[in-house]
Amino acid sequence: xxxxxxxxxxxxxxxxxxxxxxxxxxxxxxxxxxxxxxxxxxxxxxxxxxxxxxxxxxxxxxxxxxxxxxxxxxxxxxxxxxxxxxxxxxxxxxxxxxxxxxxxxxxxxxxxxxxxxxxxxxxxxxxxxxxxxxxxxxxxxxxxxxxxxxxxxxxxxxxxxxxxxxxxxxxxxxxxxxxxxxxxxxxxxxxxxxxxxxxxxxxxxxxxxxxxxxxxxxxxxxxxxxxxxxxxxxxxxxxxxxxxxxxxxxxxxxxxxxxxxxxxxxxxxxxxxxxxxxxxxxxxxxxxxxxxxxxxxxxxxxxxxxxxxxxxxxxxxxxxxxxxxxxxxxxxxxxxxx
Ligand SMILES: [Zn+2]
Ligand SMILES: [Zn+2]
Numbered sequence: 001x002x003x004x005x006x007x008x009x010x011x012x013x014x015x016x017x018x019x020x021x022x023x024x025x026x027x028x029x030x031x032x033x034x035x036x037x038x039x040x041x042x043x044x045x046x047x048x049x050x051x052x053x054x055x056x057x058x059x060x061x062x063x064x065x066x067x068x069x070x071x072x073x074x075x076x077x078x079x080x081x082x083x084x085x086x087x088x089x090x091x092x093x094x095x096x097x098x099x100x101x102x103x104x105x106x107x108x109x110x111x112x113x114x115x116x117x118x119x120x121x122x123x124x125x126x127x128x129x130x131x132x133x134x135x136x137x138x139x140x141x142x143x144x145x146x147x148x149x150x151x152x153x154x155x156x157x158x159x160x161x162x163x164x165x166x167x168x169x170x171x172x173x174x175x176x177x178x179x180x181x182x183x184x185x186x187x188x189x190x191x192x193x194x195x196x197x198x199x200x201x202x203x204x205x206x207x208x209x210x211x212x213x214x215x216x217x218x219x220x221x222x223x224x225x226x227x228x229x230x231x232x233x234x235x236x237x238x239x240x241x242x243x244x245x246x247x248x249x250x251x252x253x254x255x256x257x258x259x260x261x262x263x264x265x266x267x268x269x270x271x272x273x274x275x276x277x278x279x280x281x282x283x284x285x286x287x288x289x290x291x292x293x294x295x296x297x298x299x300x301x302x303x304x305x306x307x308x309x310x311x312x313x314x315x316x317x318x319x320x321x322x323x324x325x326x327x328x329x330x331x332x333x334x335x336x337x338x
Contacts, residue, residue, distance in 0.1 A: 002190045004197040004268065006242045009077040010338040012249075012277065014330055015099050016071040016090035016125070017308045020064060021331040028304050028328045030244065031275075034335040035103070043104070064102055064333035067095040069121035070251060070279060070309040071129070072330075073105055076195040076239055083192035084109040086133075087237050087249050087278075088116050089126040096125030097132065103333060108136030112191055113180070114146045114198055116251025116278075117234035119155055121309075123169040130178040142181050146191065146198060147172070148233035149184040152217035155228065163216050163225040186233070188267055199235045202255035202263050206296065208289040209256020212281075231255070236278075238264050241338050244303070245272030252279040252310055258296045265300070273302045275338065277330055279309035287314055294318045306330045 013035075022040065026033040040063060041056040069091035075084040084106075090096040100107055110133045116122055126145070133143045151172065156165040172182055187200040204211075210229070217228040231254035238248045248264045250257060257280040265273055276297075282290050294315070297305065305319050308330025320327045328336070 001188055002194045004190055004238070004240050005078065005194045006240050007076045007078045007195050008242055010239050010241050010247055011075040012336040013073040013103065013105055014308070014332050014334045014336075015073055015103065015105060016067055016069055016095055017330050017332040018066050018068055018310070019308065019329065019331045020066040020333070021329070022063060022333060026328050028326065030338070031304055031328055032337040033328070034337070035333045062102055064099045065095060066332050067091050069095075069124065071096060071125065072249060072277070073107070073110065074196075074237075074239075074249065075109065076192070078193070078195060081193055082109075083111060083195050085112040085114060085192060085196060086110050086129065087114050088122040088251055089113065089124070089129045091121040091124040093125050093128035096129050099332065100132065107133050110143060111140075112144045112146060114235070114237055115148070116236065117231055117254065118148065118151050118169045119252065120166045120169055122251050124167070126170050127174060127178040130175065130180045134179045142179050144183055145175055145180040146183050146185055147175070148186055148235060150186070150233045152228065153220040154218035156216050156218065156225070157212070158214040158216055163218070165218060195239060197238050197267060199237070199263060199267060201232055202234060202236065202259055204230070204255060204259055205262060206256055206258050206292075208292050209259055212254045213285045215254075236260050236264065238268065240268055240271065241274060244338055245274035247275045247277065247338055248273070250276060250278035250280070253281045256293070257281070258293055258300075261297065261300050261302070273300050275304040275306055276302060277306035277308065277336075280307045280311035280315055282315035283310055283312035287312065290315050290318050294322045298323055302326065304328050306336070
């Protein structure tokens with residue numbers, strides 16, 4: 001595997017996340033935050049000064065909408081090189097398209113899409129994202145989509161009255177038909193001039209992070225639902241920012257966010273852990289290990305914790321209580337710069 005290189009600068013644009021909050025303040029050292037209400041207003045200058053000299057208007061149809069899922073547009077810069085990728089693609093076409101347009105995101109700069117794991121809340125907007133990205137970069141080669149080879153026919157979970165199915169993830173054939181070049185990877189590898197590292201399987205080393213309780217997958221070949229609590233296809237993404245350390249992007253952390261952070265440190269040569277952004281999945285039965293999780297994260301001494309998507313409010317409360325000043329929740333429409 002090529003070595004992950006240090007980058008000068010990292011920018012994260014939250015295209016889709018569960019929470020909308022353009023008005024809370026962020027006061028975390030080392031983090032620049034944009035996309036708040038004031039930035040949205042600047043995009044709508046008033047043509048006439050008939051409102052007593054008001055120069056701008058906050059237009060509600062310029063604000064993003066939240067949805068249960070995740071999609072982050074991430075740009076790494078090193079010297080005069082700038083490379084951009086998309087981490088996950090939101091739960092449905094409509095929301096990805098709506099937010100990408102409202103944010104005026106430069107989607108033509110996206111060269112690669114990584115899916116964190118096969119769950120529809122991360123893959124549902126993929127086909128639309130592929131076609132919009134290719135349309136925005138007509139002279140470039142088709143966007144590459146980096147996927148884990150083990151795609152379940154359906155995923156779901158055991159409910160009180162039997163299996164509950166999610167919608168199917170897009171198939172490899174559908175993703176190719178939408179105009180992407182598919183690459184399949186289950187081992188750690190670097191992409192885009194070695195500025196990003198995509199993990200392989202995440203080792204489970206903590207005793208309490210036991211996966212997605214009652215998780216199941218449907219096997220079309222046997223016609224039956226099978227237990228699938230570990231979600232072994234989940235892969236995180238990370239960068240190494242000079243002078244700051246590792247910034248880790250995690251989809252749902254079904255492996256456990258502490259396992260994610262520990263493996264990131266292992267792959268990154270045990271340099272400093274700077275930030276962890278994405279879904280921590282400390283909801284439902286997993287609320288039972290919030291305290292252990294936050295204590296262990298605290299021991300890893302990150303500078304910033306940026307829970308979003310499926311993290312849940314209880315985990316955010318515990319982080320703020322245990323590690324005051326380090327919480328910067330990921331919310332839709334926000335632009336974070338490291
Ligand atoms: Zn998931
Ligand atoms: Zn999820």
